[in-house]
Amino acid sequence: MKQGLGTQLRHLIELLDGAVDAAYGEAGLAYRPRYTPVMRVLAAHGSLTVGRIAELAGITQPAVTQTLALMKADKLVSITASDSDARQRVVRLSAHGVSLLDRLRDCWDATRQAADSLDAELPYPLSLCLHEAIEALRRQSFGDRIRAARRGQADAHSRPDTAPDLAPSPHLESE
């Protein structure tokens, strides 16, 4: 039962994302979790290009392109060519997309409360923990950490030059 970090992470995602997805279904909305970041920035900014959405939502441009294709199929956005620059496509919420916003906000609210109730049961809040882990990895990547450990293995007996002195501890493993 001792799973790897990655496996645990994936499991958790499935638990959360599945429930959120189901919640939209129960609310009778043709809507997917992945729409939310895009929906949010469009609601806030009115009209944006694909690249700008990617920037503001903090996801990659291909992810936005794909999400927009789905959202368009669900009639949530209208996409027009820019007349100042023919490479750009200008995206905005459709009337239907706008009309959905209210019910959506209720869903988001319920989801946030659910996340709060989860955090309340934990000795340490999950979202904070994740944020801090990501920050720590920004300072030193996991790859660097692995290489450092490996260097420690190599000259375990010879030269503790770049001494890693990592505290050992149980139950971690990243796959």
Add this chain to the structure above:
Amino acid sequence: MKQGLGTQLRHLIELLDGAVDAAYGEAGLAYRPRYTPVMRVLAAHGSLTVGRIAELAGITQPAVTQTLALMKADKLVSITASDSDARQRVVRLSAHGVSLLDRLRDCWDATRQAADSLDAELPYPLSLCLHEAIEALRRQSFGDRIRAARRGQADAHSRPDTAPDLAPSPHLESE
């Protein structure tokens, strides 16, 4: 920049899994992170059926079937038909698979140390946090929590019958 829980989880997975995958590459191994749970149980038990691997490794049977197909292509396992039950396939490590185990253990060790070094920088250990979150969701699923919150929305003014009284707090959102 305020991402959802799911987005953060995915980001973290990418950071970890990518590094682990790269590490195998650097070590010159034809090996993927997803092999590890299967490799582990095979190393521990010698010879197992597909379903039993799934049980012991804590993943679904299709995941095992697919992983085995890849592992077989990399010559890590041998798969034979059971003679007691023709539905079953009996899997065991190939000679090459066994010979890989030593180098693999070095990799796993380095990865574990990397995970430890990460945890050491955190106010609260990541793996523990994940474990506790999963446990909490086993007690009450995220879907239930969302529904409870929604019920609270509905009769916010009428009957606080199934009173949810959830403490509000910032920065959570699950997609």
Add this chain to the structure above:
DNA sequence: GAAAATTATATCATCGCTTATATAAGTGGT
């Protein structure tokens, strides 16, 4: 003013895993 470099978007393959479904191969009842 034509070639080269940059920018915006789209497309494809991949990741590890899931659910839903299909195909075989056993088991039990009559």
Add this chain to the structure above:
DNA sequence: ACCACTTATATAAGCGATGATATAATTTTC
């Protein structure tokens, strides 16, 4: 012996994202 049911494994499609690459359109450089 036959039909229904369960079990073991396989296959297909999907999730949300990524990196690598392709195709345009625009700007820069000489």
